[in-house]
Amino acid sequence: MRILGYLVVGLVGLVIYMVANTMAMLPAGEAKSLKPAEYDAADARRMAENLAGAVRFETVSYSLDRAPDDAAFKGFHDYLVTTYPNAHAVLEREIVSDYSLMYRWPAASSTAKKPIALAAHMDVVPVPERGLADWPQPPFAGVIDDNGILWGRGTLDDKGMLISIMEAVEKLARAGFAPDRDIYFLFGHDEELGGDNGAAVMAGILKDRGVQLSWLMDEGSAIPDGIIPGVKSPVALISLGEKGSVTLRFSATDDGGHSSAPKDFTAASLAAKAGVAVTENQYPLVLDEHLEAFLKAVAPEQPFLNRFMIANLWATNGVMAGELAKSPTVAAFMHTTTAFTMMQSGTKTNILPQYGEAVVNYRIHPRDTVQGVIDRARDVVADDRIKIENLGGGREATSLSDPSGEGYQAIARAVKAEFGDIPIAPTLTVQGTDARHYDGVADGVYRFMPLVVGKDTLKQIHGTAEHISIEALARQVSFFETLIKGTVG
Known part of the structure; x- marks a missing residue:
């Protein structure tokens, strides 16, 4: 019982600390309005x-x-x-x-x-x-x-x-x-x-x-x-960098034949399986220091619970990342995205296809590289029957510039001068x-x-x-x- 009491006291103390941290770091604020435009x-x-x-x-x-x-x-x-x-x-x-x-x-x-x-x-x-x-x-x-x-x-x-x-x-x-x-x-x-x-x-x-x-x-x-x-x-919002991109083609070939006597796979199913595999194995979501800075800039207008989460990211990072990722737009800022965009195979409903391909477009976060995307795709697919090709060479993400x-x-000073005291x-x-x-x-x-x-x-x-x-x-x-x-x- 004494141990349980210590745990309760410790938990209460932690909550008090996190609330105090929220109030000190991110006190509630009022919405800021644009400065009226001044022009002739x-x-x-x-x-x-x-x-x-x-x-x-x-x-x-x-x-x-x-x-x-x-x-x-x-x-x-x-x-x-x-x-x-x-x-x-x-x-x-x-x-x-x-x-x-x-x-x-x-x-x-x-x-x-x-x-x-x-x-x-x-x-x-x-x-x-x-x-x-x-x-x-x-x-x-x-x-x-x-x-x-x-x-x-x-x-x-x-x-x-x-x-x-x-x-x-x-x-x-x-x-x-x-x-x-x-x-x-x-x-x-x-x-x-x-x-x-x-x-x-x-x-x-x-x-x-x-x-x-x-x-x-x-x-x-x-x-x-x-x-x-x-x-x-x-x-x-002042961007510090931009994503890169690469498009990969996952293709497979097979002997084909009549659909009345199929094997347990076709060229189409192999290619589709590869496209689905990389799509279902998305890159991890990362709430990095730049997204943290963004969250803190807009936090004062958020409800208390949101401010509590943002002020205590040392404890809430994983939960917060999951909540943010519910928006595809926000999730795109958190990781390299993977989009299965095209599929091609087959010539007739009763013919087993001899060729199939899936095309996947990646938008590469500055943490990653074109070659890294290719290597990861190869590891995820893990099938020697699949040929992986880089269409067009790809473009590396840029570096991230210093917000200080x-x-x-x-730029920030000019924003304040023209648009007012906005986040x-x-x-x-x-x-x-x-x-x-x-x-x-x-x-x-x-x-x-x-x-x-x-x-x-x-x-x-x-x-x-x-x-x-x-x-x-x-x-x-x-x-x-x-x-x-x-x-x-």
């Missing part, structure tokens, strides 16, 4: 008209087998020169791979400060014919409606960001601003196809010239509002961006779009009815002005 209406309208003009250049990336539209891309180059004369008076411009643009704003004087870079891309995805009816305005007409909404492909991904950068540089140059370090502006032309002829080449040029950036910022995450369960505040680094802190948290980008090509030429690579997004916004990217409000565009421009000025001193 006429100036904002002018900037929107400039973005509308950019949208009208159909700089579409169709496929690796189809060359870029020379007139569209070069027309867009000329448009930037004529639209932003003050910027082009201070910037050094270099055309890379015929269509990408690499700008350098040289420091006003000799400096030991490392340069920084802002990246964006000028190409856009195609608009499917079947989706045209769902566009309130033609996707390349650049129409601004009576509600102050600019409709068009690229307004979000990613001409809106590119034009916002150029608007900020134009304003700063006109005002006589002079940076005390080199600033690069890197605008790729083939991001939607992987960036191998644009960003990758520009990164190679920087490396060959011995340029090591302190940090670079590209598109990626944004400011979700009303998307994160239980969080009423908008949250600025200069770039992250500069800011590190995250991981699960899609591919041009940023990954600069991993080796920058001390830190961050992915962030200064844009408040809701559930409907996310559907527009690569979807239908893509648009941006005049106010949102004005806030982007103001953010970049603040960010660039904040790099001085």
Whole structure:
């Protein structure tokens, strides 16, 4: 009985400690609101008209087998020169791979400060014919409606960001601003196809010239509002890295024959079994330090039980990871994902197939590698009858940049200045961006779009009815002005 009493006292003491830890580490807080936008209406309208003009250049990336539209891309180059004369008076411009643009704003004087870079891309995805009816305005007409909404492909991904950068540089140059370090502006032309002829080449040029950036910022995450369960505040998510990817084909062959005399397997069943095996043996879910930082950033608005769990992850990590994984979106941040996406086999219902294949797509967490995925798949399948092929070589995940680094802190300060005292948290980008090509030429690579997004916004990217409000565009421009000025001193 005495031992039981000790256990009860110890358990009560532990609970008291964990509650006290919660109240000290993560006290309840109120939802934070966005700072009201401050902009001149006429100036904002002018900037929107400039973005509308950019949208009208159909700089579409169709496929690796189809060359870029020379007139569209070069027309867009000329448009930037004529639209932003003050910027082009201070910037050094270099055309890379015929269509990408690499700008350098040289420091006003000799400096030991490392340069920084802002990246964006000028190409856009195609608009499917079947989706045209769902566009309130033609996707390349650049129409601004009576509600102050600019409709068009690229307004979000990613001409809106590119034009916002150029608007900020134009304003700063006109005002006589002079940076005390080199600033690069890197605008790729083939991001939607992987960036191998644009960003990758520009990164190679920087490396060959011995340029090591302190940090670079590209598109990626944004400011979700009303998307994160239980969080009423908008949250600025700054991505520290991005996932890689690889697609594997699991195939099997057999003699075939008539279906009236089958063996206990077919080429189809062998391939399907392999696909199912890797799908049912998913990578472990890991609640790492970056996801922990995200949870702590949004915890103050959570109910007490959630705050209790987050504040005491040393004891609740496993349970918390399981709860988070109930959302496929959140689970994707926690591990390398495995998706059985395609299956092919057979020619007729009464013929045993001589060939079968299953195709599985992996999105690789920075903890893992392409070769590691292949080796693990081979171990899981454990069947010599299955041939495993890497389709397309794959892409490694990037490294994860430091959330205490200069770039992250500069972005965070600009967020606070433009959007107010909202939570800011590190995250991981699960899609591919041009940023990954600069991993080796920058001390830190961050992915962030200064844009408040809701559930409907996310559907527009690569979807239908893509648009941006005049106010949102004005806030982007103001953010970049603040960010660039904040790099001085």
